[in-house]
Amino acid sequence: MSPISNRKGMTLIEIMIVLAIIGGIAALLLPRLTGQLDKAKVKETRIHMGQITNALSMYYTDCGKYPTSLENLTKQDPECSNWGPEPYIKNVKDRWGHEYIYETNGSSEPTLKSLGKDGREGGSGYDADITLDDAQ
Numbered sequence: 001m002s003p004i005s006n007r008k009g010m011t012l013i014e015i016m017i018v019l020a021i022i023g024g025i026a027a028l029l030l031p032r033l034t035g036q037l038d039k040a041k042v043k044e045t046r047i048h049m050g051q052i053t054n055a056l057s058m059y060y061t062d063c064g065k066y067p068t069s070l071e072n073l074t075k076q077d078p079e080c081s082n083w084g085p086e087p088y089i090k091n092v093k094d095r096w097g098h099e100y101i102y103e104t105n106g107s108s109e110p111t112l113k114s115l116g117k118d119g120r121e122g123g124s125g126y127d128a129d130i131t132l133d134d135a136q
Contacts, residue, residue, distance in 0.1 A: 006018060038117060038126040041095040045114050045130055048094065053132065055088035064106045094130075 032119040055073050056061075060066055063080035067073060077083045093099055094114040104110035111132060118127040 001028055017099075028113075041117070042126060042130065044095045048091075049114065049130065052092065052100070052101055056110060056112075058088050066110050068104070070100060070102045116128060 062082040071089040101113040114130040
């Protein structure tokens with residue numbers, strides 16, 4: 001048996017160079033990917049607001065009034081005898097996990113708003129508020 005004397009492998013320097021190249025590529029792509037993720041969440045929130053609008057219309061048709069809170073779309077509302085048997089909608093949070101701002105005075109169309117990525121009033125870019133008018 002003759003020992004294999006000419007083994008080839010990667011040196012530590014070569015491995016570090018490869019890792020540096022991969023790290024550089026990741027540093028360039030990561031901001032673009034997170035920006036696309038936020039853009040998708042804005043679109044999903046707009047679509048979801050449209051679904052909530054439809055659920056509000058169905059609730060109004062069944063109950064003759066708009067619900068006092070969005071939670072009344074997800075679980076039995078004792079003030080409505082025609083409610084159910086299935087929930088009108090299952091989730092009433094925006095795509096960042098924040099509660100929607102829902103206001104109604106009982107007689108007119110309610111207002112619905114998401115506070116965007118930051119969950120605070122106002123903002124710009126992905127932090128901007130998303131209103132019901134934006135969703136339609």
